[in-house]
Amino acid sequence: MIEIDHVSQIFRTSGRQAHLALSDISLTIEDGAFVSILGPSGCGKSTLLYIVGGFVSPTEGVARVKGRAITGPGPDRGPVFQEFALFPWKTVLGNVMYGPRQQGVKAAEADAQSRRLIEMVGLKGFENFYPKELSGGMKQRVALARTLAYHPAVLLMDEPFGALDAHTRTRLQNDLLNIWERDRKTVLFVTHSVDEAVFLSDKVVVMTRAPGRIKQIVDIELPRPRRRAELLLDPRYQKYVVEIERMIDDTSEDGLRP
Amino acid sequence: MNARALTSEVLLGIIPIALAVALWQAISSFGYAPVTLLPPPGLVFSRLAQQLGTSNFQHEIASTLFRLFAGFSIAVILGVGIGLAAATNPVVNAVVRPIVRVLAPLPKVALYPALLLLLGFGHESKITLVAADALFPILLSTYYGASMVEQKLIWSAMAAGTPRRQILFKVVLPAAVPSILTGCRIGLVISCIVVFLAEMISSTDGLGHMLVTAARTFQAVDMFVPLITISLLGLILNGLLQGLRSYLLRGFPEV
Numbered sequence: 296m297i298e299i300d301h302v303s304q305i306f307r308t309s310g311r312q313a314h315l316a317l318s319d320i321s322l323t324i325e326d327g328a329f330v331s332i333l334g335p336s337g338c339g340k341s342t343l344l345y346i347v348g349g350f351v352s353p354t355e356g357v358a359r360v361k362g363r364a365i366t367g368p369g370p371d372r373g374p375v376f377q378e379f380a381l382f383p384w385k386t387v388l389g390n391v392m393y394g395p396r397q398q399g400v401k402a403a404e405a406d407a408q409s410r411r412l413i414e415m416v417g418l419k420g421f422e423n424f425y426p427k428e429l430s431g432g433m434k435q436r437v438a439l440a441r442t443l444a445y446h447p448a449v450l451l452m453d454e455p456f457g458a459l460d461a462h463t464r465t466r467l468q469n470d471l472l473n474i475w476e477r478d479r480k481t482v483l484f485v486t487h488s489v490d491e492a493v494f495l496s497d498k499v500v501v502m503t504r505a506p507g508r509i510k511q512i513v514d515i516e517l518p519r520p521r522r523r524a525e526l527l528l529d530p531r532y533q534k535y536v537v538e539i540e541r542m543i544d545d546t547s548e549d550g551l552r553p
Numbered sequence: 554m555n556a557r558a559l560t561s562e563v564l565l566g567i568i569p570i571a572l573a574v575a576l577w578q579a580i581s582s583f584g585y586a587p588v589t590l591l592p593p594p595g596l597v598f599s600r601l602a603q604q605l606g607t608s609n610f611q612h613e614i615a616s617t618l619f620r621l622f623a624g625f626s627i628a629v630i631l632g633v634g635i636g637l638a639a640a641t642n643p644v645v646n647a648v649v650r651p652i653v654r655v656l657a658p659l660p661k662v663a664l665y666p667a668l669l670l671l672l673g674f675g676h677e678s679k680i681t682l683v684a685a686d687a688l689f690p691i692l693l694s695t696y697y698g699a700s701m702v703e704q705k706l707i708w709s710a711m712a713a714g715t716p717r718r719q720i721l722f723k724v725v726l727p728a729a730v731p732s733i734l735t736g737c738r739i740g741l742v743i744s745c746i747v748v749f750l751a752e753m754i755s756s757t758d759g760l761g762h763m764l765v766t767a768a769r770t771f772q773a774v775d776m777f778v779p780l781i782t783i784s785l786l787g788l789i790l791n792g793l794l795q796g797l798r799s800y801l802l803r804g805f806p807e808v
Contacts, residue, residue: 394714
């Protein structure tokens, strides 16, 4: 369980002006839940993810994992970034093996595990390629495999498909759901796409424009496993999308008000 | 780059060198300069070929190469070490930054008389001068390379379980390698120049010493031989470094 308890984040900008990025966020995420954080750009949703990751310390409040306050990054929480952040000096296999090797897994075993994961994300045959030789979608598959390789209990996904074209994005969403349905990790998924959030999640946290506050939490009660083609025709799915888009429109206007 | 493109690039690169040699030949053929002062290229190259076989000349090359390598290696070790330390530790950075600002623009050759008095006329003074001159480009490019490492690479490694103190060697150093090698390339060219210069100023052997000795006795041909030799050495060393670079950077996007 992840608990975010009255968390606020203030950034000091160059002109010694304080920018309130997150304002008094409280949120509880159950184990095994797929939760999306949705909001306009600049609402602090990535910052919230970095706080759970332990990469950024909150100015106020506390975030906890399994009841313990988060003080830094750890292999129980695995990030996947929009920029992939693969190690350019390592091959696909080298990138995926990095985590298990850091965890003290023997080379031969890490090698075998990593090859299985690479196959699972659909990249069999690319083990000895370097990241620069892969397309964006393939890079993100490697990044996902690299994170899954050290068995985090929580996946922290920071707009992971934001840099990909629509077709690749859809395929990766499907594959992510398939992988997730196998072991039901807790997923915290930051996105600005309403479709993506509704399609993937159990819960969508809608945030307001800066300073980021939680506007509303929507439970998505759609059956799993979800098939995209069926879902698009499902009136319940359409209703969720329209409902959430209206909320986002409202928050945009909030931001424009003087 | 494929082999064909590489070949045509090499051919294009040879053209200006060939033109320069042709101009040199023309100046001496048409008598613009007396052969005793500007010998034709053919004479210089055949003299070089003949000299390469003699143990004396080989000794001069060996001395120069030894000083060049020793100085350059010291510069790489110090430059990379100090650069990394300054990029990752604010205290080191606060100490190093002003020293670099004061020393980097200083013409290191100006220190050479002092080095001669302190270290003598042997290898040590020349090696120190080469190291002092090659150090700064390597240090600065290491510093900038290590400062610019993408934050999310570091986060990814930390989340995978890399302790903070290992991040320097597991992420920062490998990520800074492209920048470090750029600094090394500049440092290598500077090393070639400086070792020659130091040998010209005061030495008992080496290519620079050969040139000065030849010039003092008006042996024009022998003056050009060490010049051609040092530029050939530079070309070969740069080629070797380039090879190392393409091996180490095989995973990095083209730079």
